[in-house]
Amino acid sequence: MAYAPRGFHFDLKTVLSDPSPHINLDIPVYEETLQNFLKAVNNYKNRSIATITDRRTKDAVEKKKTQDRFQKIESEISKCKVQEIELMATLEKEQAERKDAELAVAAFRRQIASLHERSATMQAQIDEYRALIASLKTAVIDKGKERSTLNAHASRVVPELHAFERLLACAIEGMEKEQLLISFRCVDISDPDREFSFILDVSGPNFKVVKTSPPLPSLPLLVDRLNITQDIFAFIVQIRQEFHRIANGEENMDVS
Structure with missing residues (x-):
């Protein structure tokens, strides 16, 4: 309970009119008042100290x-910085990998384009080869038919050829490019085994003698006559007669 001090009053006029003036200070009351004041001050001090202590404790x-929050925040900031560094490193790595991947994709695309070009070229070659194969197959079929025809014709001609060979005393052999090798024996009386021959080209509209062994001076006249008469067998007989004349030293015969 708060102390309400009692008021100190005195009459100054009465005190001054007294021959022995004195003032009754009422010391006990003053002391009580002072003690109450000191007690109130002490209580206030204690309450203030308690309040300050409580505030200090709370503070x-x-x-x-x-x-603690600051340290936690600092720790989180440090972790975030570390994560940021790691993320930046990861980002740089991913960017480098992406760049490498883009370069690889570009290289693959160039390779694919090159492969497409090669494929197109190879496909064109394949188509060309297929056309060639088809043409060759057709040619083979035609050759087969032609060969069958020639074989059938040869089966009829061979006996006639053998008969002409016996009749003309010569051997007739087919060569490349529609040429005939015609050889004679028993021409040289001194050497019956000596061979005389010439190669007749029948591929063109006119007959040609490619080679004679031995050479015949009268060959151009004989070939001209052959192209006029178209009589191969008479031409073979005339060539044999020319070989016989040269081999045995006989006089020149009339080939006109």
């Missing part, structure tokens, strides 16, 4: 909490 707790 210390809040400061500790604030420091």
